[in-house]
Amino acid sequence: MGTESISVLSxxxxxxxxxxRGGPPPERQINLSNVRAGALARRAVxxxxxxxxxxxxxxxxxxxxxxxxxxxxxxxxxTVENKTPQGREYGMxxxxxxxxxxxxxESLVTExxxxxxxxxxxxxxxxxxxxxxxxxxxxxxxxxxxxxxGGNPRNFVDSLHQKPVNAIIEHVRDxxxxxxxxxxxxxxxxxxxxxxxxxxxxxxxxGSETPEPFSAEAKFFTESRLLQxxxxxxxxxCPNQVxxxxxxxxNGNITELLLKEGFARCVDWSMAVYTQGxxxxxxxxxxxxxxxxxxxKDYVAPTANLDQKDRQFVAKVMQVMNADAIxxxxxxxxxxxxxxxxIRPPRLEGENKDKDKRFRPLYDIPYMFExxxxxxxxxxxxxxxxxxxxxxxATSAMxxxxxxxxxxxxxxxxxxxxxxxxxxxxxxxxATVIRYRQDDDQRSSLYDELLAAxxxxxxxxxxxxxxxxxxxxRVADISGETQKAKQFLPFLQRxxxxxxxxxxxxxxxxLKLYMPxxxxxxxxxxxxxxxxxxxxxxxxxxxxxxxYSEEATFFTKELVLQREVEVEVESMDKAGNFIGWxxxxxxxxxxxxxxxxxxxxxxTAERSSYYKTLLSAEETARQRKEKLWANYEEKPKEEVAxxxxxxxxxxxxxxxxxxxxxxxxxxxxxxVETGTKLESLMESMRGEIAAQPPVEGSxxxxxxxxxxxxxxxxxWYRARIEKVESPAKVHVYYIDYGNREILSxxxxxxxxxxxxxxxxxPQATEYAFAFIQVPQDDDARTDAVDSVVRDxxxxxxxxxxxxxxxxxxxxxxxxxxxxxxxGLGLVKEGLVMVDVRKEKHLQKMVTLTGICNLxxxxxxxxxxxxxSDGSQFVLL
Numbered sequence: 001m002g003t004e005s006i007s008v009l010s011x012x013x014x015x016x017x018x019x020x021r022g023g024p025p026p027e028r029q030i031n032l033s034n035v036r037a038g039a040l041a042r043r044a045v046x047x048x049x050x051x052x053x054x055x056x057x058x059x060x061x062x063x064x065x066x067x068x069x070x071x072x073x074x075x076x077x078x079t080v081e082n083k084t085p086q087g088r089e090y091g092m093x094x095x096x097x098x099x100x101x102x103x104x105x106e107s108l109v110t111e112x113x114x115x116x117x118x119x120x121x122x123x124x125x126x127x128x129x130x131x132x133x134x135x136x137x138x139x140x141x142x143x144x145x146x147x148x149x150g151g152n153p154r155n156f157v158d159s160l161h162q163k164p165v166n167a168i169i170e171h172v173r174d175x176x177x178x179x180x181x182x183x184x185x186x187x188x189x190x191x192x193x194x195x196x197x198x199x200x201x202x203x204x205x206x207g208s209e210t211p212e213p214f215s216a217e218a219k220f221f222t223e224s225r226l227l228q229x230x231x232x233x234x235x236x237x238c239p240n241q242v243x244x245x246x247x248x249x250x251n252g253n254i255t256e257l258l259l260k261e262g263f264a265r266c267v268d269w270s271m272a273v274y275t276q277g278x279x280x281x282x283x284x285x286x287x288x289x290x291x292x293x294x295x296x297k298d299y300v301a302p303t304a305n306l307d308q309k310d311r312q313f314v315a316k317v318m319q320v321m322n323a324d325a326i327x328x329x330x331x332x333x334x335x336x337x338x339x340x341x342x343i344r345p346p347r348l349e350g351e352n353k354d355k356d357k358r359f360r361p362l363y364d365i366p367y368m369f370e371x372x373x374x375x376x377x378x379x380x381x382x383x384x385x386x387x388x389x390x391x392x393x394a395t396s397a398m399x400x401x402x403x404x405x406x407x408x409x410x411x412x413x414x415x416x417x418x419x420x421x422x423x424x425x426x427x428x429x430x431a432t433v434i435r436y437r438q439d440d441d442q443r444s445s446l447y448d449e450l451l452a453a454x455x456x457x458x459x460x461x462x463x464x465x466x467x468x469x470x471x472x473x474r475v476a477d478i479s480g481e482t483q484k485a486k487q488f489l490p491f492l493q494r495x496x497x498x499x500x501x502x503x504x505x506x507x508x509x510x511l512k513l514y515m516p517x518x519x520x521x522x523x524x525x526x527x528x529x530x531x532x533x534x535x536x537x538x539x540x541x542x543x544x545x546x547x548y549s550e551e552a553t554f555f556t557k558e559l560v561l562q563r564e565v566e567v568e569v570e571s572m573d574k575a576g577n578f579i580g581w582x583x584x585x586x587x588x589x590x591x592x593x594x595x596x597x598x599x600x601x602x603x604t605a606e607r608s609s610y611y612k613t614l615l616s617a618e619e620t621a622r623q624r625k626e627k628l629w630a631n632y633e634e635k636p637k638e639e640v641a642x643x644x645x646x647x648x649x650x651x652x653x654x655x656x657x658x659x660x661x662x663x664x665x666x667x668x669x670x671x672v673e674t675g676t677k678l679e680s681l682m683e684s685m686r687g688e689i690a691a692q693p694p695v696e697g698s699x700x701x702x703x704x705x706x707x708x709x710x711x712x713x714x715x716w717y718r719a720r721i722e723k724v725e726s727p728a729k730v731h732v733y734y735i736d737y738g739n740r741e742i743l744s745x746x747x748x749x750x751x752x753x754x755x756x757x758x759x760x761x762p763q764a765t766e767y768a769f770a771f772i773q774v775p776q777d778d779d780a781r782t783d784a785v786d787s788v789v790r791d792x793x794x795x796x797x798x799x800x801x802x803x804x805x806x807x808x809x810x811x812x813x814x815x816x817x818x819x820x821x822x823g824l825g826l827v828k829e830g831l832v833m834v835d836v837r838k839e840k841h842l843q844k845m846v847t848l849t850g851i852c853n854l855x856x857x858x859x860x861x862x863x864x865x866x867x868s869d870g871s872q873f874v875l876l
Contacts, residue, residue, distance in 0.1 A: 008064055033091055038057030038059050076094060076095055076104075112143030153241060163234070167232065167233045168230060193246065194274040198218040315330050322345055326338050342422070343431045348361075367471070390441075422444065475521060476519065478522055480576050488518070500566070501516065501562065508555065523578065524578050532628070595806065654671065655671075657796050665769065666767065667793075696746050701727075707720070707732070709741070718755065720733050772827060773833045
């Protein structure tokens with residue numbers, strides 16, 4: 001029967017009508033026999049609560065468009081094979097005037113846009129058999145429904161490659177969902193705006209719709225600007241059969257306008273696919289919040305109650321708490337805990353399997369140690385910029401259903417050198433991003449950047465997202481384990497200075513250390529001092545803290561907590577605690593505590609090489625009469641008269657060879673007496689190296705290790721590694737000469753055991769000139785250093801130790817031939833000033849130096865009350 005197609009209802013149903021004869025021709029709906037195409041989206045029927053909105057089935061839209069292009073406006077022929085009691089007709093449709101034309105059902109099946117109804121197939125029906133064969137061929141060719149991914153609108157969206165497509169908006173469902181006709185192919189698609197959500201119309205159980213606040217206004221805003229308008233649409237993604245896109249109007253981006261006018265809010269799940277810049281959407285939403293328009297009329301900013309100085313500030317990082325929080329020191333001196341916004345540190349999945357073993361989160365949770373170390377190395381002791389994002393209110397255990405209570409937490413974005421620490425942590429796969437409810441505004445101000453960093457980490461398989469085996473940290477805690485400590489003691493004693501990280505500070509002189517080389521934890525007590533004890537539980541009750549115990553603990557924490565230090569272990573106590581000396585950046589912690597009047601020298605320090613330094617520091621603190629020495633009174637002079645007589649300046653000069661002068665006017669010298677031993681050792685060592693040359697690049701440098709280094713003259717010398725920036729930049733200190741150099745690791749090798757520091761101690765010793773002040777002015781200090789270099793470097797002199805200093809001994813130095821004092825010569829030339837000493841046995845030397853000082857002033861006609869660098873002249 002020849003007719004004309006006038007409408008396509010779906011991929012397998014058309015409406016046809018015959019030729020007009022004396023009036024409008026009748027219309028008939030023909031459903032294709034033996035095939036089925038996907039159903040198009042359908043809204044729930046109003047008044048029927050059992051019905052629901054349904055989306056397009058896979059390939060339903062493509063089948064309908066295929067059929068529309070084939071038959072609309074064309075002459076077709078159809079046959080009716082079956083008619084149901086309800087009047088529905090099933091048959092075959094052909095293009096043209098008779099059944100010799102193209103079979104539409106077969107065309108749909110061939111393109112994979114429809115499936116064959118096989119349940120009612122009769123064995124003797126050739127048409128049905130042909131449809132089955134065509135379906136099998138479509139499956140083999142993976143067409144349409146049978147393509148990879150199961151066939152859905154995503155393939156259509158992907159085929160457009162996020163390029164702008166001309167379209168006409170046919171219908172506006174609400175502020176952010178529209179029905180658009182894509183040109184020039186006339187595809188009709190439903191598009192949801194990416195990155196935003198508008199108030200909508202909620203469907204109730206009875207089928208009625210209840211508008212959310214501002215839903216009607218949002219719909220009108222979009223409708224009045226887009227309905228029946230020519231626009232461009234960028235189809236960006238298609239998750240769960242929902243097409244996401246951005247609509248570009250000649251007057252602007254409707255997504256940004258909705259946000260700016262307070263008709264929409266940002267949504268995280270679709271923000272990730274937005275191609276026009278997520279930061280623009282966040283800025284538009286922020287503008288609406290600040291103006292409190294429409295849906296934001298009752299909005300209160302998370303940091304609204306904070307002053308500007310409390311919202312943004314610079315602070316120094318003192319401690320890293322696991323992997324998502326730090327303790328910072330404010331300019332006021334107050335310590336504050338800051339949590340990194342919107343990140344979750346590594347967590348243990350499931351229950352702890354080994355219940356007999358003590359659980360240690362830092363070492364037992366995968367990647368927790370790596371995350372903590374990343375933050376520690378990046379932040380400890382450095383100043384950071386803190387921007388408070390929100391204050392998380394305190395929670396109680398009852399409110400959180402058994403979860404432990406948390407105090408109020410300040411959550412912030414922390415940056416250093418322009419790097420967002422949370423983002424860096426997430427990009428390495430050492431933390432994850434917290435997901436929030438859409439109405440939860442307490443999140444990082446750079447939340448989108450965190451999500452993007454997490455997506456990169458997942459894609460690259462970093463850290464927590466890696467498929468490799470998780471790192472295991474077997475760290476032995478031998479604190480209080482007497483037997484283990486006894487076995488370990490000889491190794492630490494022989495090692496000399498060992499690297500360590502201070503994990504915890506119990507008191508001013510008691511610490512817990514992590515030894516990275518030995519992968520163990522030890523309790524370490526500072527040697528040579530008596531530090532005030534804090535309060536503690538005793539069998540008889542609570543023992544009251546001694547005065548200044550808290551100050552001593554705070555001082556030690558601020559100086560060494562979570563810092564990399566060097567320790568010298570001397571012995572251990574009966575409880576398995578190691579006793580020794582701790583150094584950080586050249587500072588002896590025991591000496592620093594004594595110098596700051598927070599500890600006293602213990603008699604056990606007498607056998608130590610640091611004894612004189614400790615006594616000098618204690619005397620300085622005692623003279624200041626502060627803290628532990630606040631009530632100190634000097635003994636009457638008659639009682640110490642004999643002692644004064646005994647303490648005369650001892651001039652015991654010995655021959656030394658000056659090898660290096662530093663920019664700070666210190667110098668390094670070798671004892672002439674041991675010079676032959678050094679020459680013999682160097683000759684033997686170079687002979688062994690020549691016989692068995694080290695393999696280039698085989699040595700892995702680590703800070704604190706002794707090694708041999710090839711100097712510029714091509715010879716090998718003993719050295720100690722001070723810092724490793726990279727394999728190409730290793731800082732070394734030549735222990736027998738005092739000079740320093742930056743070398744490539746290829747010019748380093750392991751120190752042969754026969755030539756270690758146990759065979760011959762380091763020969764270069766650092767000294768400072770006694771009785772003189774080092775100029776603070778750079779030019780003046782350079783002149784003084786240049787003069788000393790010309791006079792004494794690489795020459796033999798006579799040296800006498802006058803008194804101890806914090807860093808090194810202070811000495812007088814004489815020329816070997818003339819016996820003239822080098823320091824005195826600097827004063828005579830007006831290059832340095834006199835440093836006044838209060839010790840009576842040194843007054844003679846100070847007076848002599850001061851007279852030379854005065855002569856230098858008269859010679860140069862300089863009589864101001866203060867030098868150019870700010871130091872006072874001393875006129876004696």
